Structures are given as C-alpha cells and as structure tokens.
Amino acid sequence: MSNVKNITLGFGLLLVYAGCIDDDIAPVESTTPYELEIPLGFPDMTIPADNPLTVEGVQLGRKLYYDKMLERDNSRACATCHVQAHSFSSDANVLPHINLGWSRNFLWNSKVSGSVEDIMLFEVEEFFKTDFEKLNNDPEYSNLFKMAFNVDQITSTEASYALAQFVRTLNSGNSKFDKFLRGEATFTNEEYLGYELFYTEEGDCFHCHATMFFTDNSMHNNALDSIPDPGYFEITGDSADYGKFKSPTLRNIAFTGPYMHDGRFNSLEEVVDFYSRGLERSATVDPLMKNLASGGIQLSAGKKAALVAFLKTLSDEDFLTNPELSDPFN
C-alpha cells in the first residue's frame, strides 16, 4: 500500500516537473488530449492540473449529462432542464450552461464557489444523489470510466470530473456581436444604438454584465423589489448581502427566458421596461443602479427597442445547434 502511494507520489512529481517544461499533464497515459477551442478574444481558461480535458473524459461527461441514470430514481438527466436549444437552460429559473469554465461563483445565490468540478460534485451528490452502485454495475460505464480516469471504482469525484470536462466545452463566442467585434458583421442602426446604450451610462448595463462573458460573476441587488428575496444572504448571513443575486450572463439571452432568479419576466421587453422604470428601493440596492431615485434609466420606446435589438445580437446559433454538444443517445 505504502509502496503504491510512493510510486504515485513520484509519478505526480514527475508530472509537475514535466509541467515546468510544457503544460501537458496527462494523468492517464492512454487518454487522448482534447483540443479545446477558445473563442477569439476570450482569455485562456484555467483548467485544474488534475483534470485536463481528454477526448475520453469529455465524451463520458457528455453521456452522463444526457443520461437519466445519473439521478437516483432515473427520472431526469441534467439535459432535461439544461436544454441545448435554450443555451442549456429552459423555463423557470434554470441557469444556462455557457462559458462556465471561466466562472467561479455558481447558482443564483452563489451557494457554490470554486471550480467547475466543485459545482458538478454538488450537482451529483446533493441534487441528483447519484447511486454509484448503479453506475458501477453497468459494464459500459465501468469501461468508460476506466478508460477516462483509470479507476476500477466509480465515485462522485470521477463523475463530477467527467461532467466538468464536458461543461468546459460548452463555450459560445460566435454571436453577431462577436462577429461585429471581429469586423465580420455590421450592426443595423437600431442594434448599434442599443450597443451604445448598453456600453454607456445612458443604459448602463456594462458595469455588471461585464467583459466578454457579459457577467462580472458577482453578487448584486439590481432593485427588483422593495422587499427582496434573501439571495446571497442565505449563504453569508450578512445583512449587507440581502437581496443580492449573481449577475447572469446575457449571451444567448433571447433563448433563456423567463428572466431573473424567479422567472418573473417573460420577455426581454419586460426586462428592459423594468430597468427603464421599474426599479424599487431597498437597503442593499447596488450603487451602480444610479437611476434608482427616478425609477430607472427612463428610455424612450425607440431606445428600449434598440436595447432589446442589441441583446438579440448576443445569440450564437452555432452553439445552440452544435452536434458535438447534443444528445449522444440520439
């Protein structure tokens, strides 16, 4: 036993050592490295050294994602609620799975912080309460996990690692907006007006829906209610966090409705109306919501339509139809 440990330790060091020369760390020798395509203009994705993407791992993760067997009573798969055509979201308040490889805070109230592996572990253990007896007794899964992670016994660790690998491939950066930035597409006058509203303090959306990811991945109270839902307070217990929720990404926003943590708005028009005239004061409203006193940014009908038109340029049809991300059982 101790011998085995030492060998693994030595091997581990060898890998670290190899890491100084180049960054290829492959824990399982027989696996094939997966070439992750990072959308143009996106920063590099930080991938934990102990879970590099492999073709075997990503494929396994995809299968798990679409398999109802993962849930204890076989009733739902991740993909039951996280539907590709809806940017891996669906009705009610389901958060989309898009560019999560760059995220550190997960769920509306940031209940889970850390890596994609951490949130996947949460989903497998706490939400799906996966029965690993079942997976271990399945010869096909036994074989796939052996190939991807060289384990004889499947645990929640390997399942979450595989899911994390697949989720890291759910990357979208080919919307009309991206093409506009790359000089491959032009905005209509209306879209351009919306773009200017979004990115100046007249509309003032960019401070929170920030960077290429259209989220700052941070917690804010965006003035939805005079008596807000607790949100982040449930996690920290700090009254200053009452009513704060994670700014969601706006990529593919046209496909992820209804909107907000409780799905209260059915259309982007309603969302823009809210930011325009519907702000409600409460103790923790973010100081970035600086039109609070007047109820919102007070846009004219034409400007509201322009802002919606801009939000629709964040749609990436390739992502919604990419066969590599689709149900492998079909």
Added chain:
Amino acid sequence: MKASGFVMAVLVISLITGCEENIKVDTATAEVTMLFTHSVDGNKVQLDNLIYKNALNQDYSIKTIKYFISGVRFHRLDQPSVELNDIHFVDIRDTESLSYVFEQKIPQGAYTGISFVYGLSPEDNTSGRFTQPPESLMEWPEPMGGGYHYMKIEGEYLVNGSPSFFNFHAGMLDGVPYEIHIDLPNSAFTVSDNTLHLTLNMEIQNWFQNPTDWDFEYFRGAIMGNHEAQKTIQENGVDVFTVGISDGAL
C-alpha cells in the same frame, strides 16, 4: 521505499533548478511594502454611512473604492530614479489588496521623493491587458474609448433630503488620458534596512475640493462620458495622497 525517496529527492532538486531562476542575494537592497489607507477629514473612512459633508455642504457616503496605482518611482539625488514596474489594484473591501509587496527591490540609500501614476498610463491602458478579475472588471467600454477605469468610487449623496447614488468613475475617455501623476509631498527618506514600509493614504474629501468644489447636484451620478468631470477629478486628485514612511519592522 529508499529508492523512491531517492527518486523523489532528485526530482525535487531538478524541479528547483529547472523551474526557478537563481535568486541573487543582495544585501544592499530593500523590499518595498505599501499599505493603503483611506480617510475622510483625517479619520478612517466608515463605509455605507451617510455622515460626510463636502465643501459645498452636501451630504455623502462612500460604498466603493477601487483603483489602480502604477509607475511608482523613487527619486535620488544625482542618480537615475528607480521605477517599479508593478501595477497594483486596490479594493477597499478586499483586505488583501490593502497591502502590497513590490516585486522589485530598491537600493538602500537616500531618496529625495516618491512619485506614482494614479491609474494607468496610456501604454498600460489597452483593452485586453487584464484577463482575470478583479482587474478585468475595471474595463472601460469600447464606445467610450476602451481600456480600463482607473478609479471607481461610489456612494450616495442627498438631494433635498433624499439619497441618490453617485458613481465617481474615471478613466481615459475617447482617447483623452486622465490618469493622475502624483508627486508625494514630504516623501524624502533614507533606507538603511532591507525593508521599506510605505503607507499611502487617500484623503477622500480632497477629491471634492481644490481647485474645484465638486457639486454632486451639478455632476450627478454618471460622469464617465463627461470630459469636464474627468478633468476636474484629474485636477482635484493631485493633493489627495500623502505617504508615511518607515524602514525596518513596523
């Protein structure tokens, strides 16, 4: 067991020599640590408290203070000054950011003063320079010229007794640089130890006065697209900072 221990030792040694540059030990240098403090009228700022009054007697509070400092330079008599390349981001709510050890050390000896850039000089202020938060979240939108905010101070002010938010955000607007070149007053010192501690204090009240009294009701909450406001901040900012200097242990 023994064999694998040996293998490990060899690996560890090669790891060290293979990965790290040889560290030069030079006794005649000092490591520079900077602490960041923030005051209103000389007292440590109390966040989220609507208790302050500016020169125009307008009530305000402070909720957010975020900024970059860069180009810290130590000036010497008859010798070239020493410039540190670091860019440091400060967020008053992130305690770790309130203390910073510069990567480069400075030679021991006598210095005539300290200067720095509050913000980013134009060559450091290019879109895409910062890829990770929190720095990346300081981005300044492309339609306003791109790059990064150099400062975000936020809070509330009272208009006719009711509160409104202000975003005192500054950056290079449409290609016009507004970063602030600061010569710290009373910053001559001699360092004869291998550590130097600097405490940089921001007196928030000074953002709102000298030479121009800041009128919250005139400038209101949103000033990112306002050249007059950006220029006023740049001019008012010159005397916002003071420094405390000690060498050796604090």
